[in-house]
Amino acid sequence: MSDPGRVEQGRRQILVVDDEPIISDSIATRLRAEGFDVDIAADGPSAVEASKRLVPDLVVLDVMLPGFDGLEVCRRIQADRPVPVLMVTARVDETDMLIGLGVGADDYLIKPFSMRELVARVHALLRRSDRGAAAAAADVMRVGDVRIDVQERRVQRGESEIHLTRTEFDLLLFLAERPRAVVARETLLEHVWGWGSAGESRTVDSHVKALRRKLGGDLIRTVHGVGYALELPR
Known part of the structure; x- marks a missing residue:
């Protein structure tokens, strides 16, 4: 050693x-x-x-x-x-x-x-x-009742604080910066994980499942065959 x-x-x-x-x-x-x-x-x-x-x-x-x-x-x-x-x-x-x-x-x-x-x-x-x-961003982003504190890397839904891993936070933030836009799995792999391979899309799917389990199933929409989009209340 x-x-x-x-x-x-x-x-x-x-x-x-x-x-x-x-x-x-x-x-x-x-x-x-x-x-x-x-x-x-x-x-x-x-x-x-x-x-x-x-x-x-x-x-x-x-x-x-x-x-x-x-x-x-x-x-x-x-x-x-x-x-x-x-x-x-x-x-x-x-x-x-x-x-x-x-x-x-x-x-x-x-x-x-x-x-x-x-x-x-x-x-x-x-x-x-x-x-x-x-990152020096001090912004607080809101998606419906979800509050994302970019600088402190903290997330709340309603009154409850949600504990996210580093990767879950980065994935949520990337989608939140593009509300309602459909983002391909390959794009998420490239920009969130730093590498891209269509054969590794299960990594993205697993993290999305984890986010849904913590934040609720209504926040991230699956676009079959393409990727995911963050929903906003209408």
């Missing part, structure tokens, strides 16, 4: 969490070749400890781990501070994906995956994180 005290100024720190050494070492080697500082954890408890100690810019997190699983790891590290999380898993069940997104994962990668794809996702998540940190 790298010594966190020797991280070069300006270099990004990534924590890779996987209990299979061949996989974690392969991911770490590729990310180091991309210029990142990388540490590895092999189980749930050590992953949470490493996240607190290293304060990484991003976590690549396997779902199946000894100690406790990646979902619990994600829940604990997000409770400590918001951090971009890319979950990697052999599970393809949509329920598992929704649970992961619900505890704060920003993106999902299904095993087996190419290192090129993983690197692209990592760069995209970091770009999104940078844009969010640099």
